[in-house]
Structure formats: structure tokens, C-alpha cells
Amino acid sequence: MPEDGVHDSQLLKGVLSLALMRLLADRESYGYELVTRLHDLGLTEVQDGSVYPALGRLERDGHVTSRLVASTSGAARKYYRLSTTGYAALAHIERAWQSLVRALEPILSKPVPAKPEEALP
Amino acid sequence: MNQEALTKQDRMRIELAVKKISWTLDGRVPRARKRQVLNELRSNLTEAAQHVGAEQAVHQLGDLKALSNSYLELYRSPFDLRAGAFWAFIAYAAIQLLGLALFFAFRAGAVAGGAHGASYSFEIWPGFGPFAGKVSQGGSTNTFEVLFGSPAHLLIVALAFAIGSTYRGLRARRRTQTSR
Numbered sequence: 001m002p003e004d005g006v007h008d009s010q011l012l013k014g015v016l017s018l019a020l021m022r023l024l025a026d027r028e029s030y031g032y033e034l035v036t037r038l039h040d041l042g043l044t045e046v047q048d049g050s051v052y053p054a055l056g057r058l059e060r061d062g063h064v065t066s067r068l069v070a071s072t073s074g075a076a077r078k079y080y081r082l083s084t085t086g087y088a089a090l091a092h093i094e095r096a097w098q099s100l101v102r103a104l105e106p107i108l109s110k111p112v113p114a115k116p117e118e119a120l121p
Numbered sequence: 122m123n124q125e126a127l128t129k130q131d132r133m134r135i136e137l138a139v140k141k142i143s144w145t146l147d148g149r150v151p152r153a154r155k156r157q158v159l160n161e162l163r164s165n166l167t168e169a170a171q172h173v174g175a176e177q178a179v180h181q182l183g184d185l186k187a188l189s190n191s192y193l194e195l196y197r198s199p200f201d202l203r204a205g206a207f208w209a210f211i212a213y214a215a216i217q218l219l220g221l222a223l224f225f226a227f228r229a230g231a232v233a234g235g236a237h238g239a240s241y242s243f244e245i246w247p248g249f250g251p252f253a254g255k256v257s258q259g260g261s262t263n264t265f266e267v268l269f270g271s272p273a274h275l276l277i278v279a280l281a282f283a284i285g286s287t288y289r290g291l292r293a294r295r296r297t298q299t300s301r
Contacts, residue, residue: 032165035181036172048169049183052162053191060195073171075164 007045016046016054018097021082021090024064028081031055055080063089127167131175135166138179145189148202158192200286208285209278216274 023029023037031052038046058064063086068076082090139159146155169178182188 047183
């Protein structure tokens with residue numbers, strides 16, 4: 001059972017693209033910078049190795065565009081930014097997410113019973 | 122921490138991780154795409170290593186095999202050259218084994234037929250067969266020849282390469298389409 005502050009990796013995997021798109025909507029970033037931004041938000045379980053292919057998928061789907069910027073640390077950094085399609089997709093996914101949260105709220109806000117209720121005849 | 126802080130060992134650690142990914146992508150992802158992916162990975166790893174150290178930077182990548190497979194799923198080319206080469210080799214080896222079996226069968230037949238002091242030869246497919254056998258029994262000498270470069274031989278190996286290099290890509294694409 002996850003402890004407080006520890007996030008379920010499967011849940012995180014499902015919303016990783018949404019989180020990345022939302023971060024990129026604020027400003028363009030490169031892979032490792034996005035990882036640190038996620039970690040700064042408390043999502044420390046997110047591994048670098050899941051972020052980089054997720055960015056590739058977003059780029060393949062046309063949600064983000066990229067450009068190479070020379071770096072003093074060696075190889076050029078690949079900066080990603082949200083495309084026009086990406087902004088539209090983000091708005092759509094955010095609405096879907098909010099709708100899902102509203103639908104689950106009545107169930108998840110109730111305290112978990114100690115044991116299942118007896119079925120009534 | 123800055124660029125100068127990266128030791129040779131750090132750079133080697135990063136390069137080793139990149140090479141592991143590269144090994145999986147070799148022959149399966151178009152070369153230009155592979156170069157882009159590895160350059161980006163190297164850049165991010167270098168950046169991470171400057172903040173948390175090379176060992177931790179590589180550790181933060183998680184399972185390298187899973188990462189390679191994610192890249193493979195994203196950028197797989199229609200042709201898997203490594204799988205093609207593997208199946209071409211298997212076909213080649215199978216033909217050699219078949220040739221060996223035929224040699225033993227032919228020699229046994231020649232001996233059982235009481236042949237001596239003469240030469241016998243055969244072809245499975247006249248003029249086109251991958252095998253041409255010849256037994257000379259001048260007392261103790263037996264020879265057997267296989268035409269390695271015959272058209273049939275090359276055709277079978279080429280077919281194995283073509284099927285082997287495309288089959289997995291087709292199957293992976295079908296699986297991706299089904300799961301969507």
C-alpha cells in the first residue's frame with residue numbers, strides 16, 4: 001500500500017503525458033529539465049527513462065515541436081515546446097481529467113469501511 | 122558541479138549506458154533517428170551527471186532494457202536487419218546440416234551398393250540445386266562437394282533474410298494498431 005507522499009507508478013504513467021504537456025505549456029524545456037521540474041513538484045518517483053520516450057511520443061503525435069540548442073555542457077540540448085495541436089489536445093485532456101475527477105469524487109471522498117457491508121436479501 | 126567536474130570514469134559510465142541502448146536499436150531503428158535519440162540521451166545524462174553524479178544519473182534512467190524497448194516501440198523501422206541476418210544465418214546453417222546429412226546418406230548408399238574404384242555424383246535439383254555430391258572410392262578416398270554459392274542456395278538465404286527482417290516489424294505494428 002502506498003504511503004503518504006508516495007505516488008503509484010501506474011497512475012503516474014497514465015498522467016505523465018498530461019503533466020509534461022502542462023509543464024511545456026508554461027515554457028519550453030529539455031528532457032532533464034522537465035525531470036527536475038517534475039521532481040520539484042514532488043513527483044520524485046518519475047524516472048528519467050520514462051520521461052524521454054514520453055517526449056518522443058508527444059513529438060511523434062505532433063503535440064510538441066523541438067529545436068536543438070548548443071550547450072556548454074557538451075552535446076546540444078533538445079528543447080521541446082507545445083505545438084498548436086498540443087495546446088488543443090492539452091485543453092481536451094484537461095477537461096477529460098477534470099470530468100474524471102468529478103465522477104470519482106463521490107466515491108473516493110467517502111471513508112473506506114473496515115469491511116464490506118453484508119448483502120441485504 | 123560543472124562540466125569540468127565530470128571525470129573520465131563518469132564519461133565512460135555515461136557512454137556505457139548509451140552504448141547499451143545503442144546495441145538494442147542497432148539495425149532496428151533508422152540510423153539518423155538512432156543518432157538523434159542517442160545524442161539527446163547523452164546530453165541529458167551529462168546534464169544529470171553534473172547535478173547528481175554519473176552513477177546516480179544512469180540509475181535514474183531506470184531499467185535500460187525497458188528504455189531501449191520504449192525507443193524501439195517509438196522508432197522501429199520496417200526492417201529489422203539484425204533479425205534478418207539471424208534468420209539468414211539459421212537458413213545457411215540448416216542448409217549446411219542438410220548437406221552433411223545428404224553426404225552421409227549418399228556415402229552409406231554408395232558403400233552399401235558395393236561401389237568401389239569409381240566415382241558417383243548427384244544433384245538434388247539438376248543445374249539449380251544447392252548440393253552436388255561426389256564420392257570417389259578408390260580404396261579410401263571419399264569426397265563430397267556442396268555448391269555454396271548456387272542460385273538456389275542464395276535464394277533461400279535471401280528469402281530467410283527478407284522474411285526475418287520484416288516479420289517482427291509487421292507483427293509489432295499490428296500489435297500497436299490492435300492496442301490503440
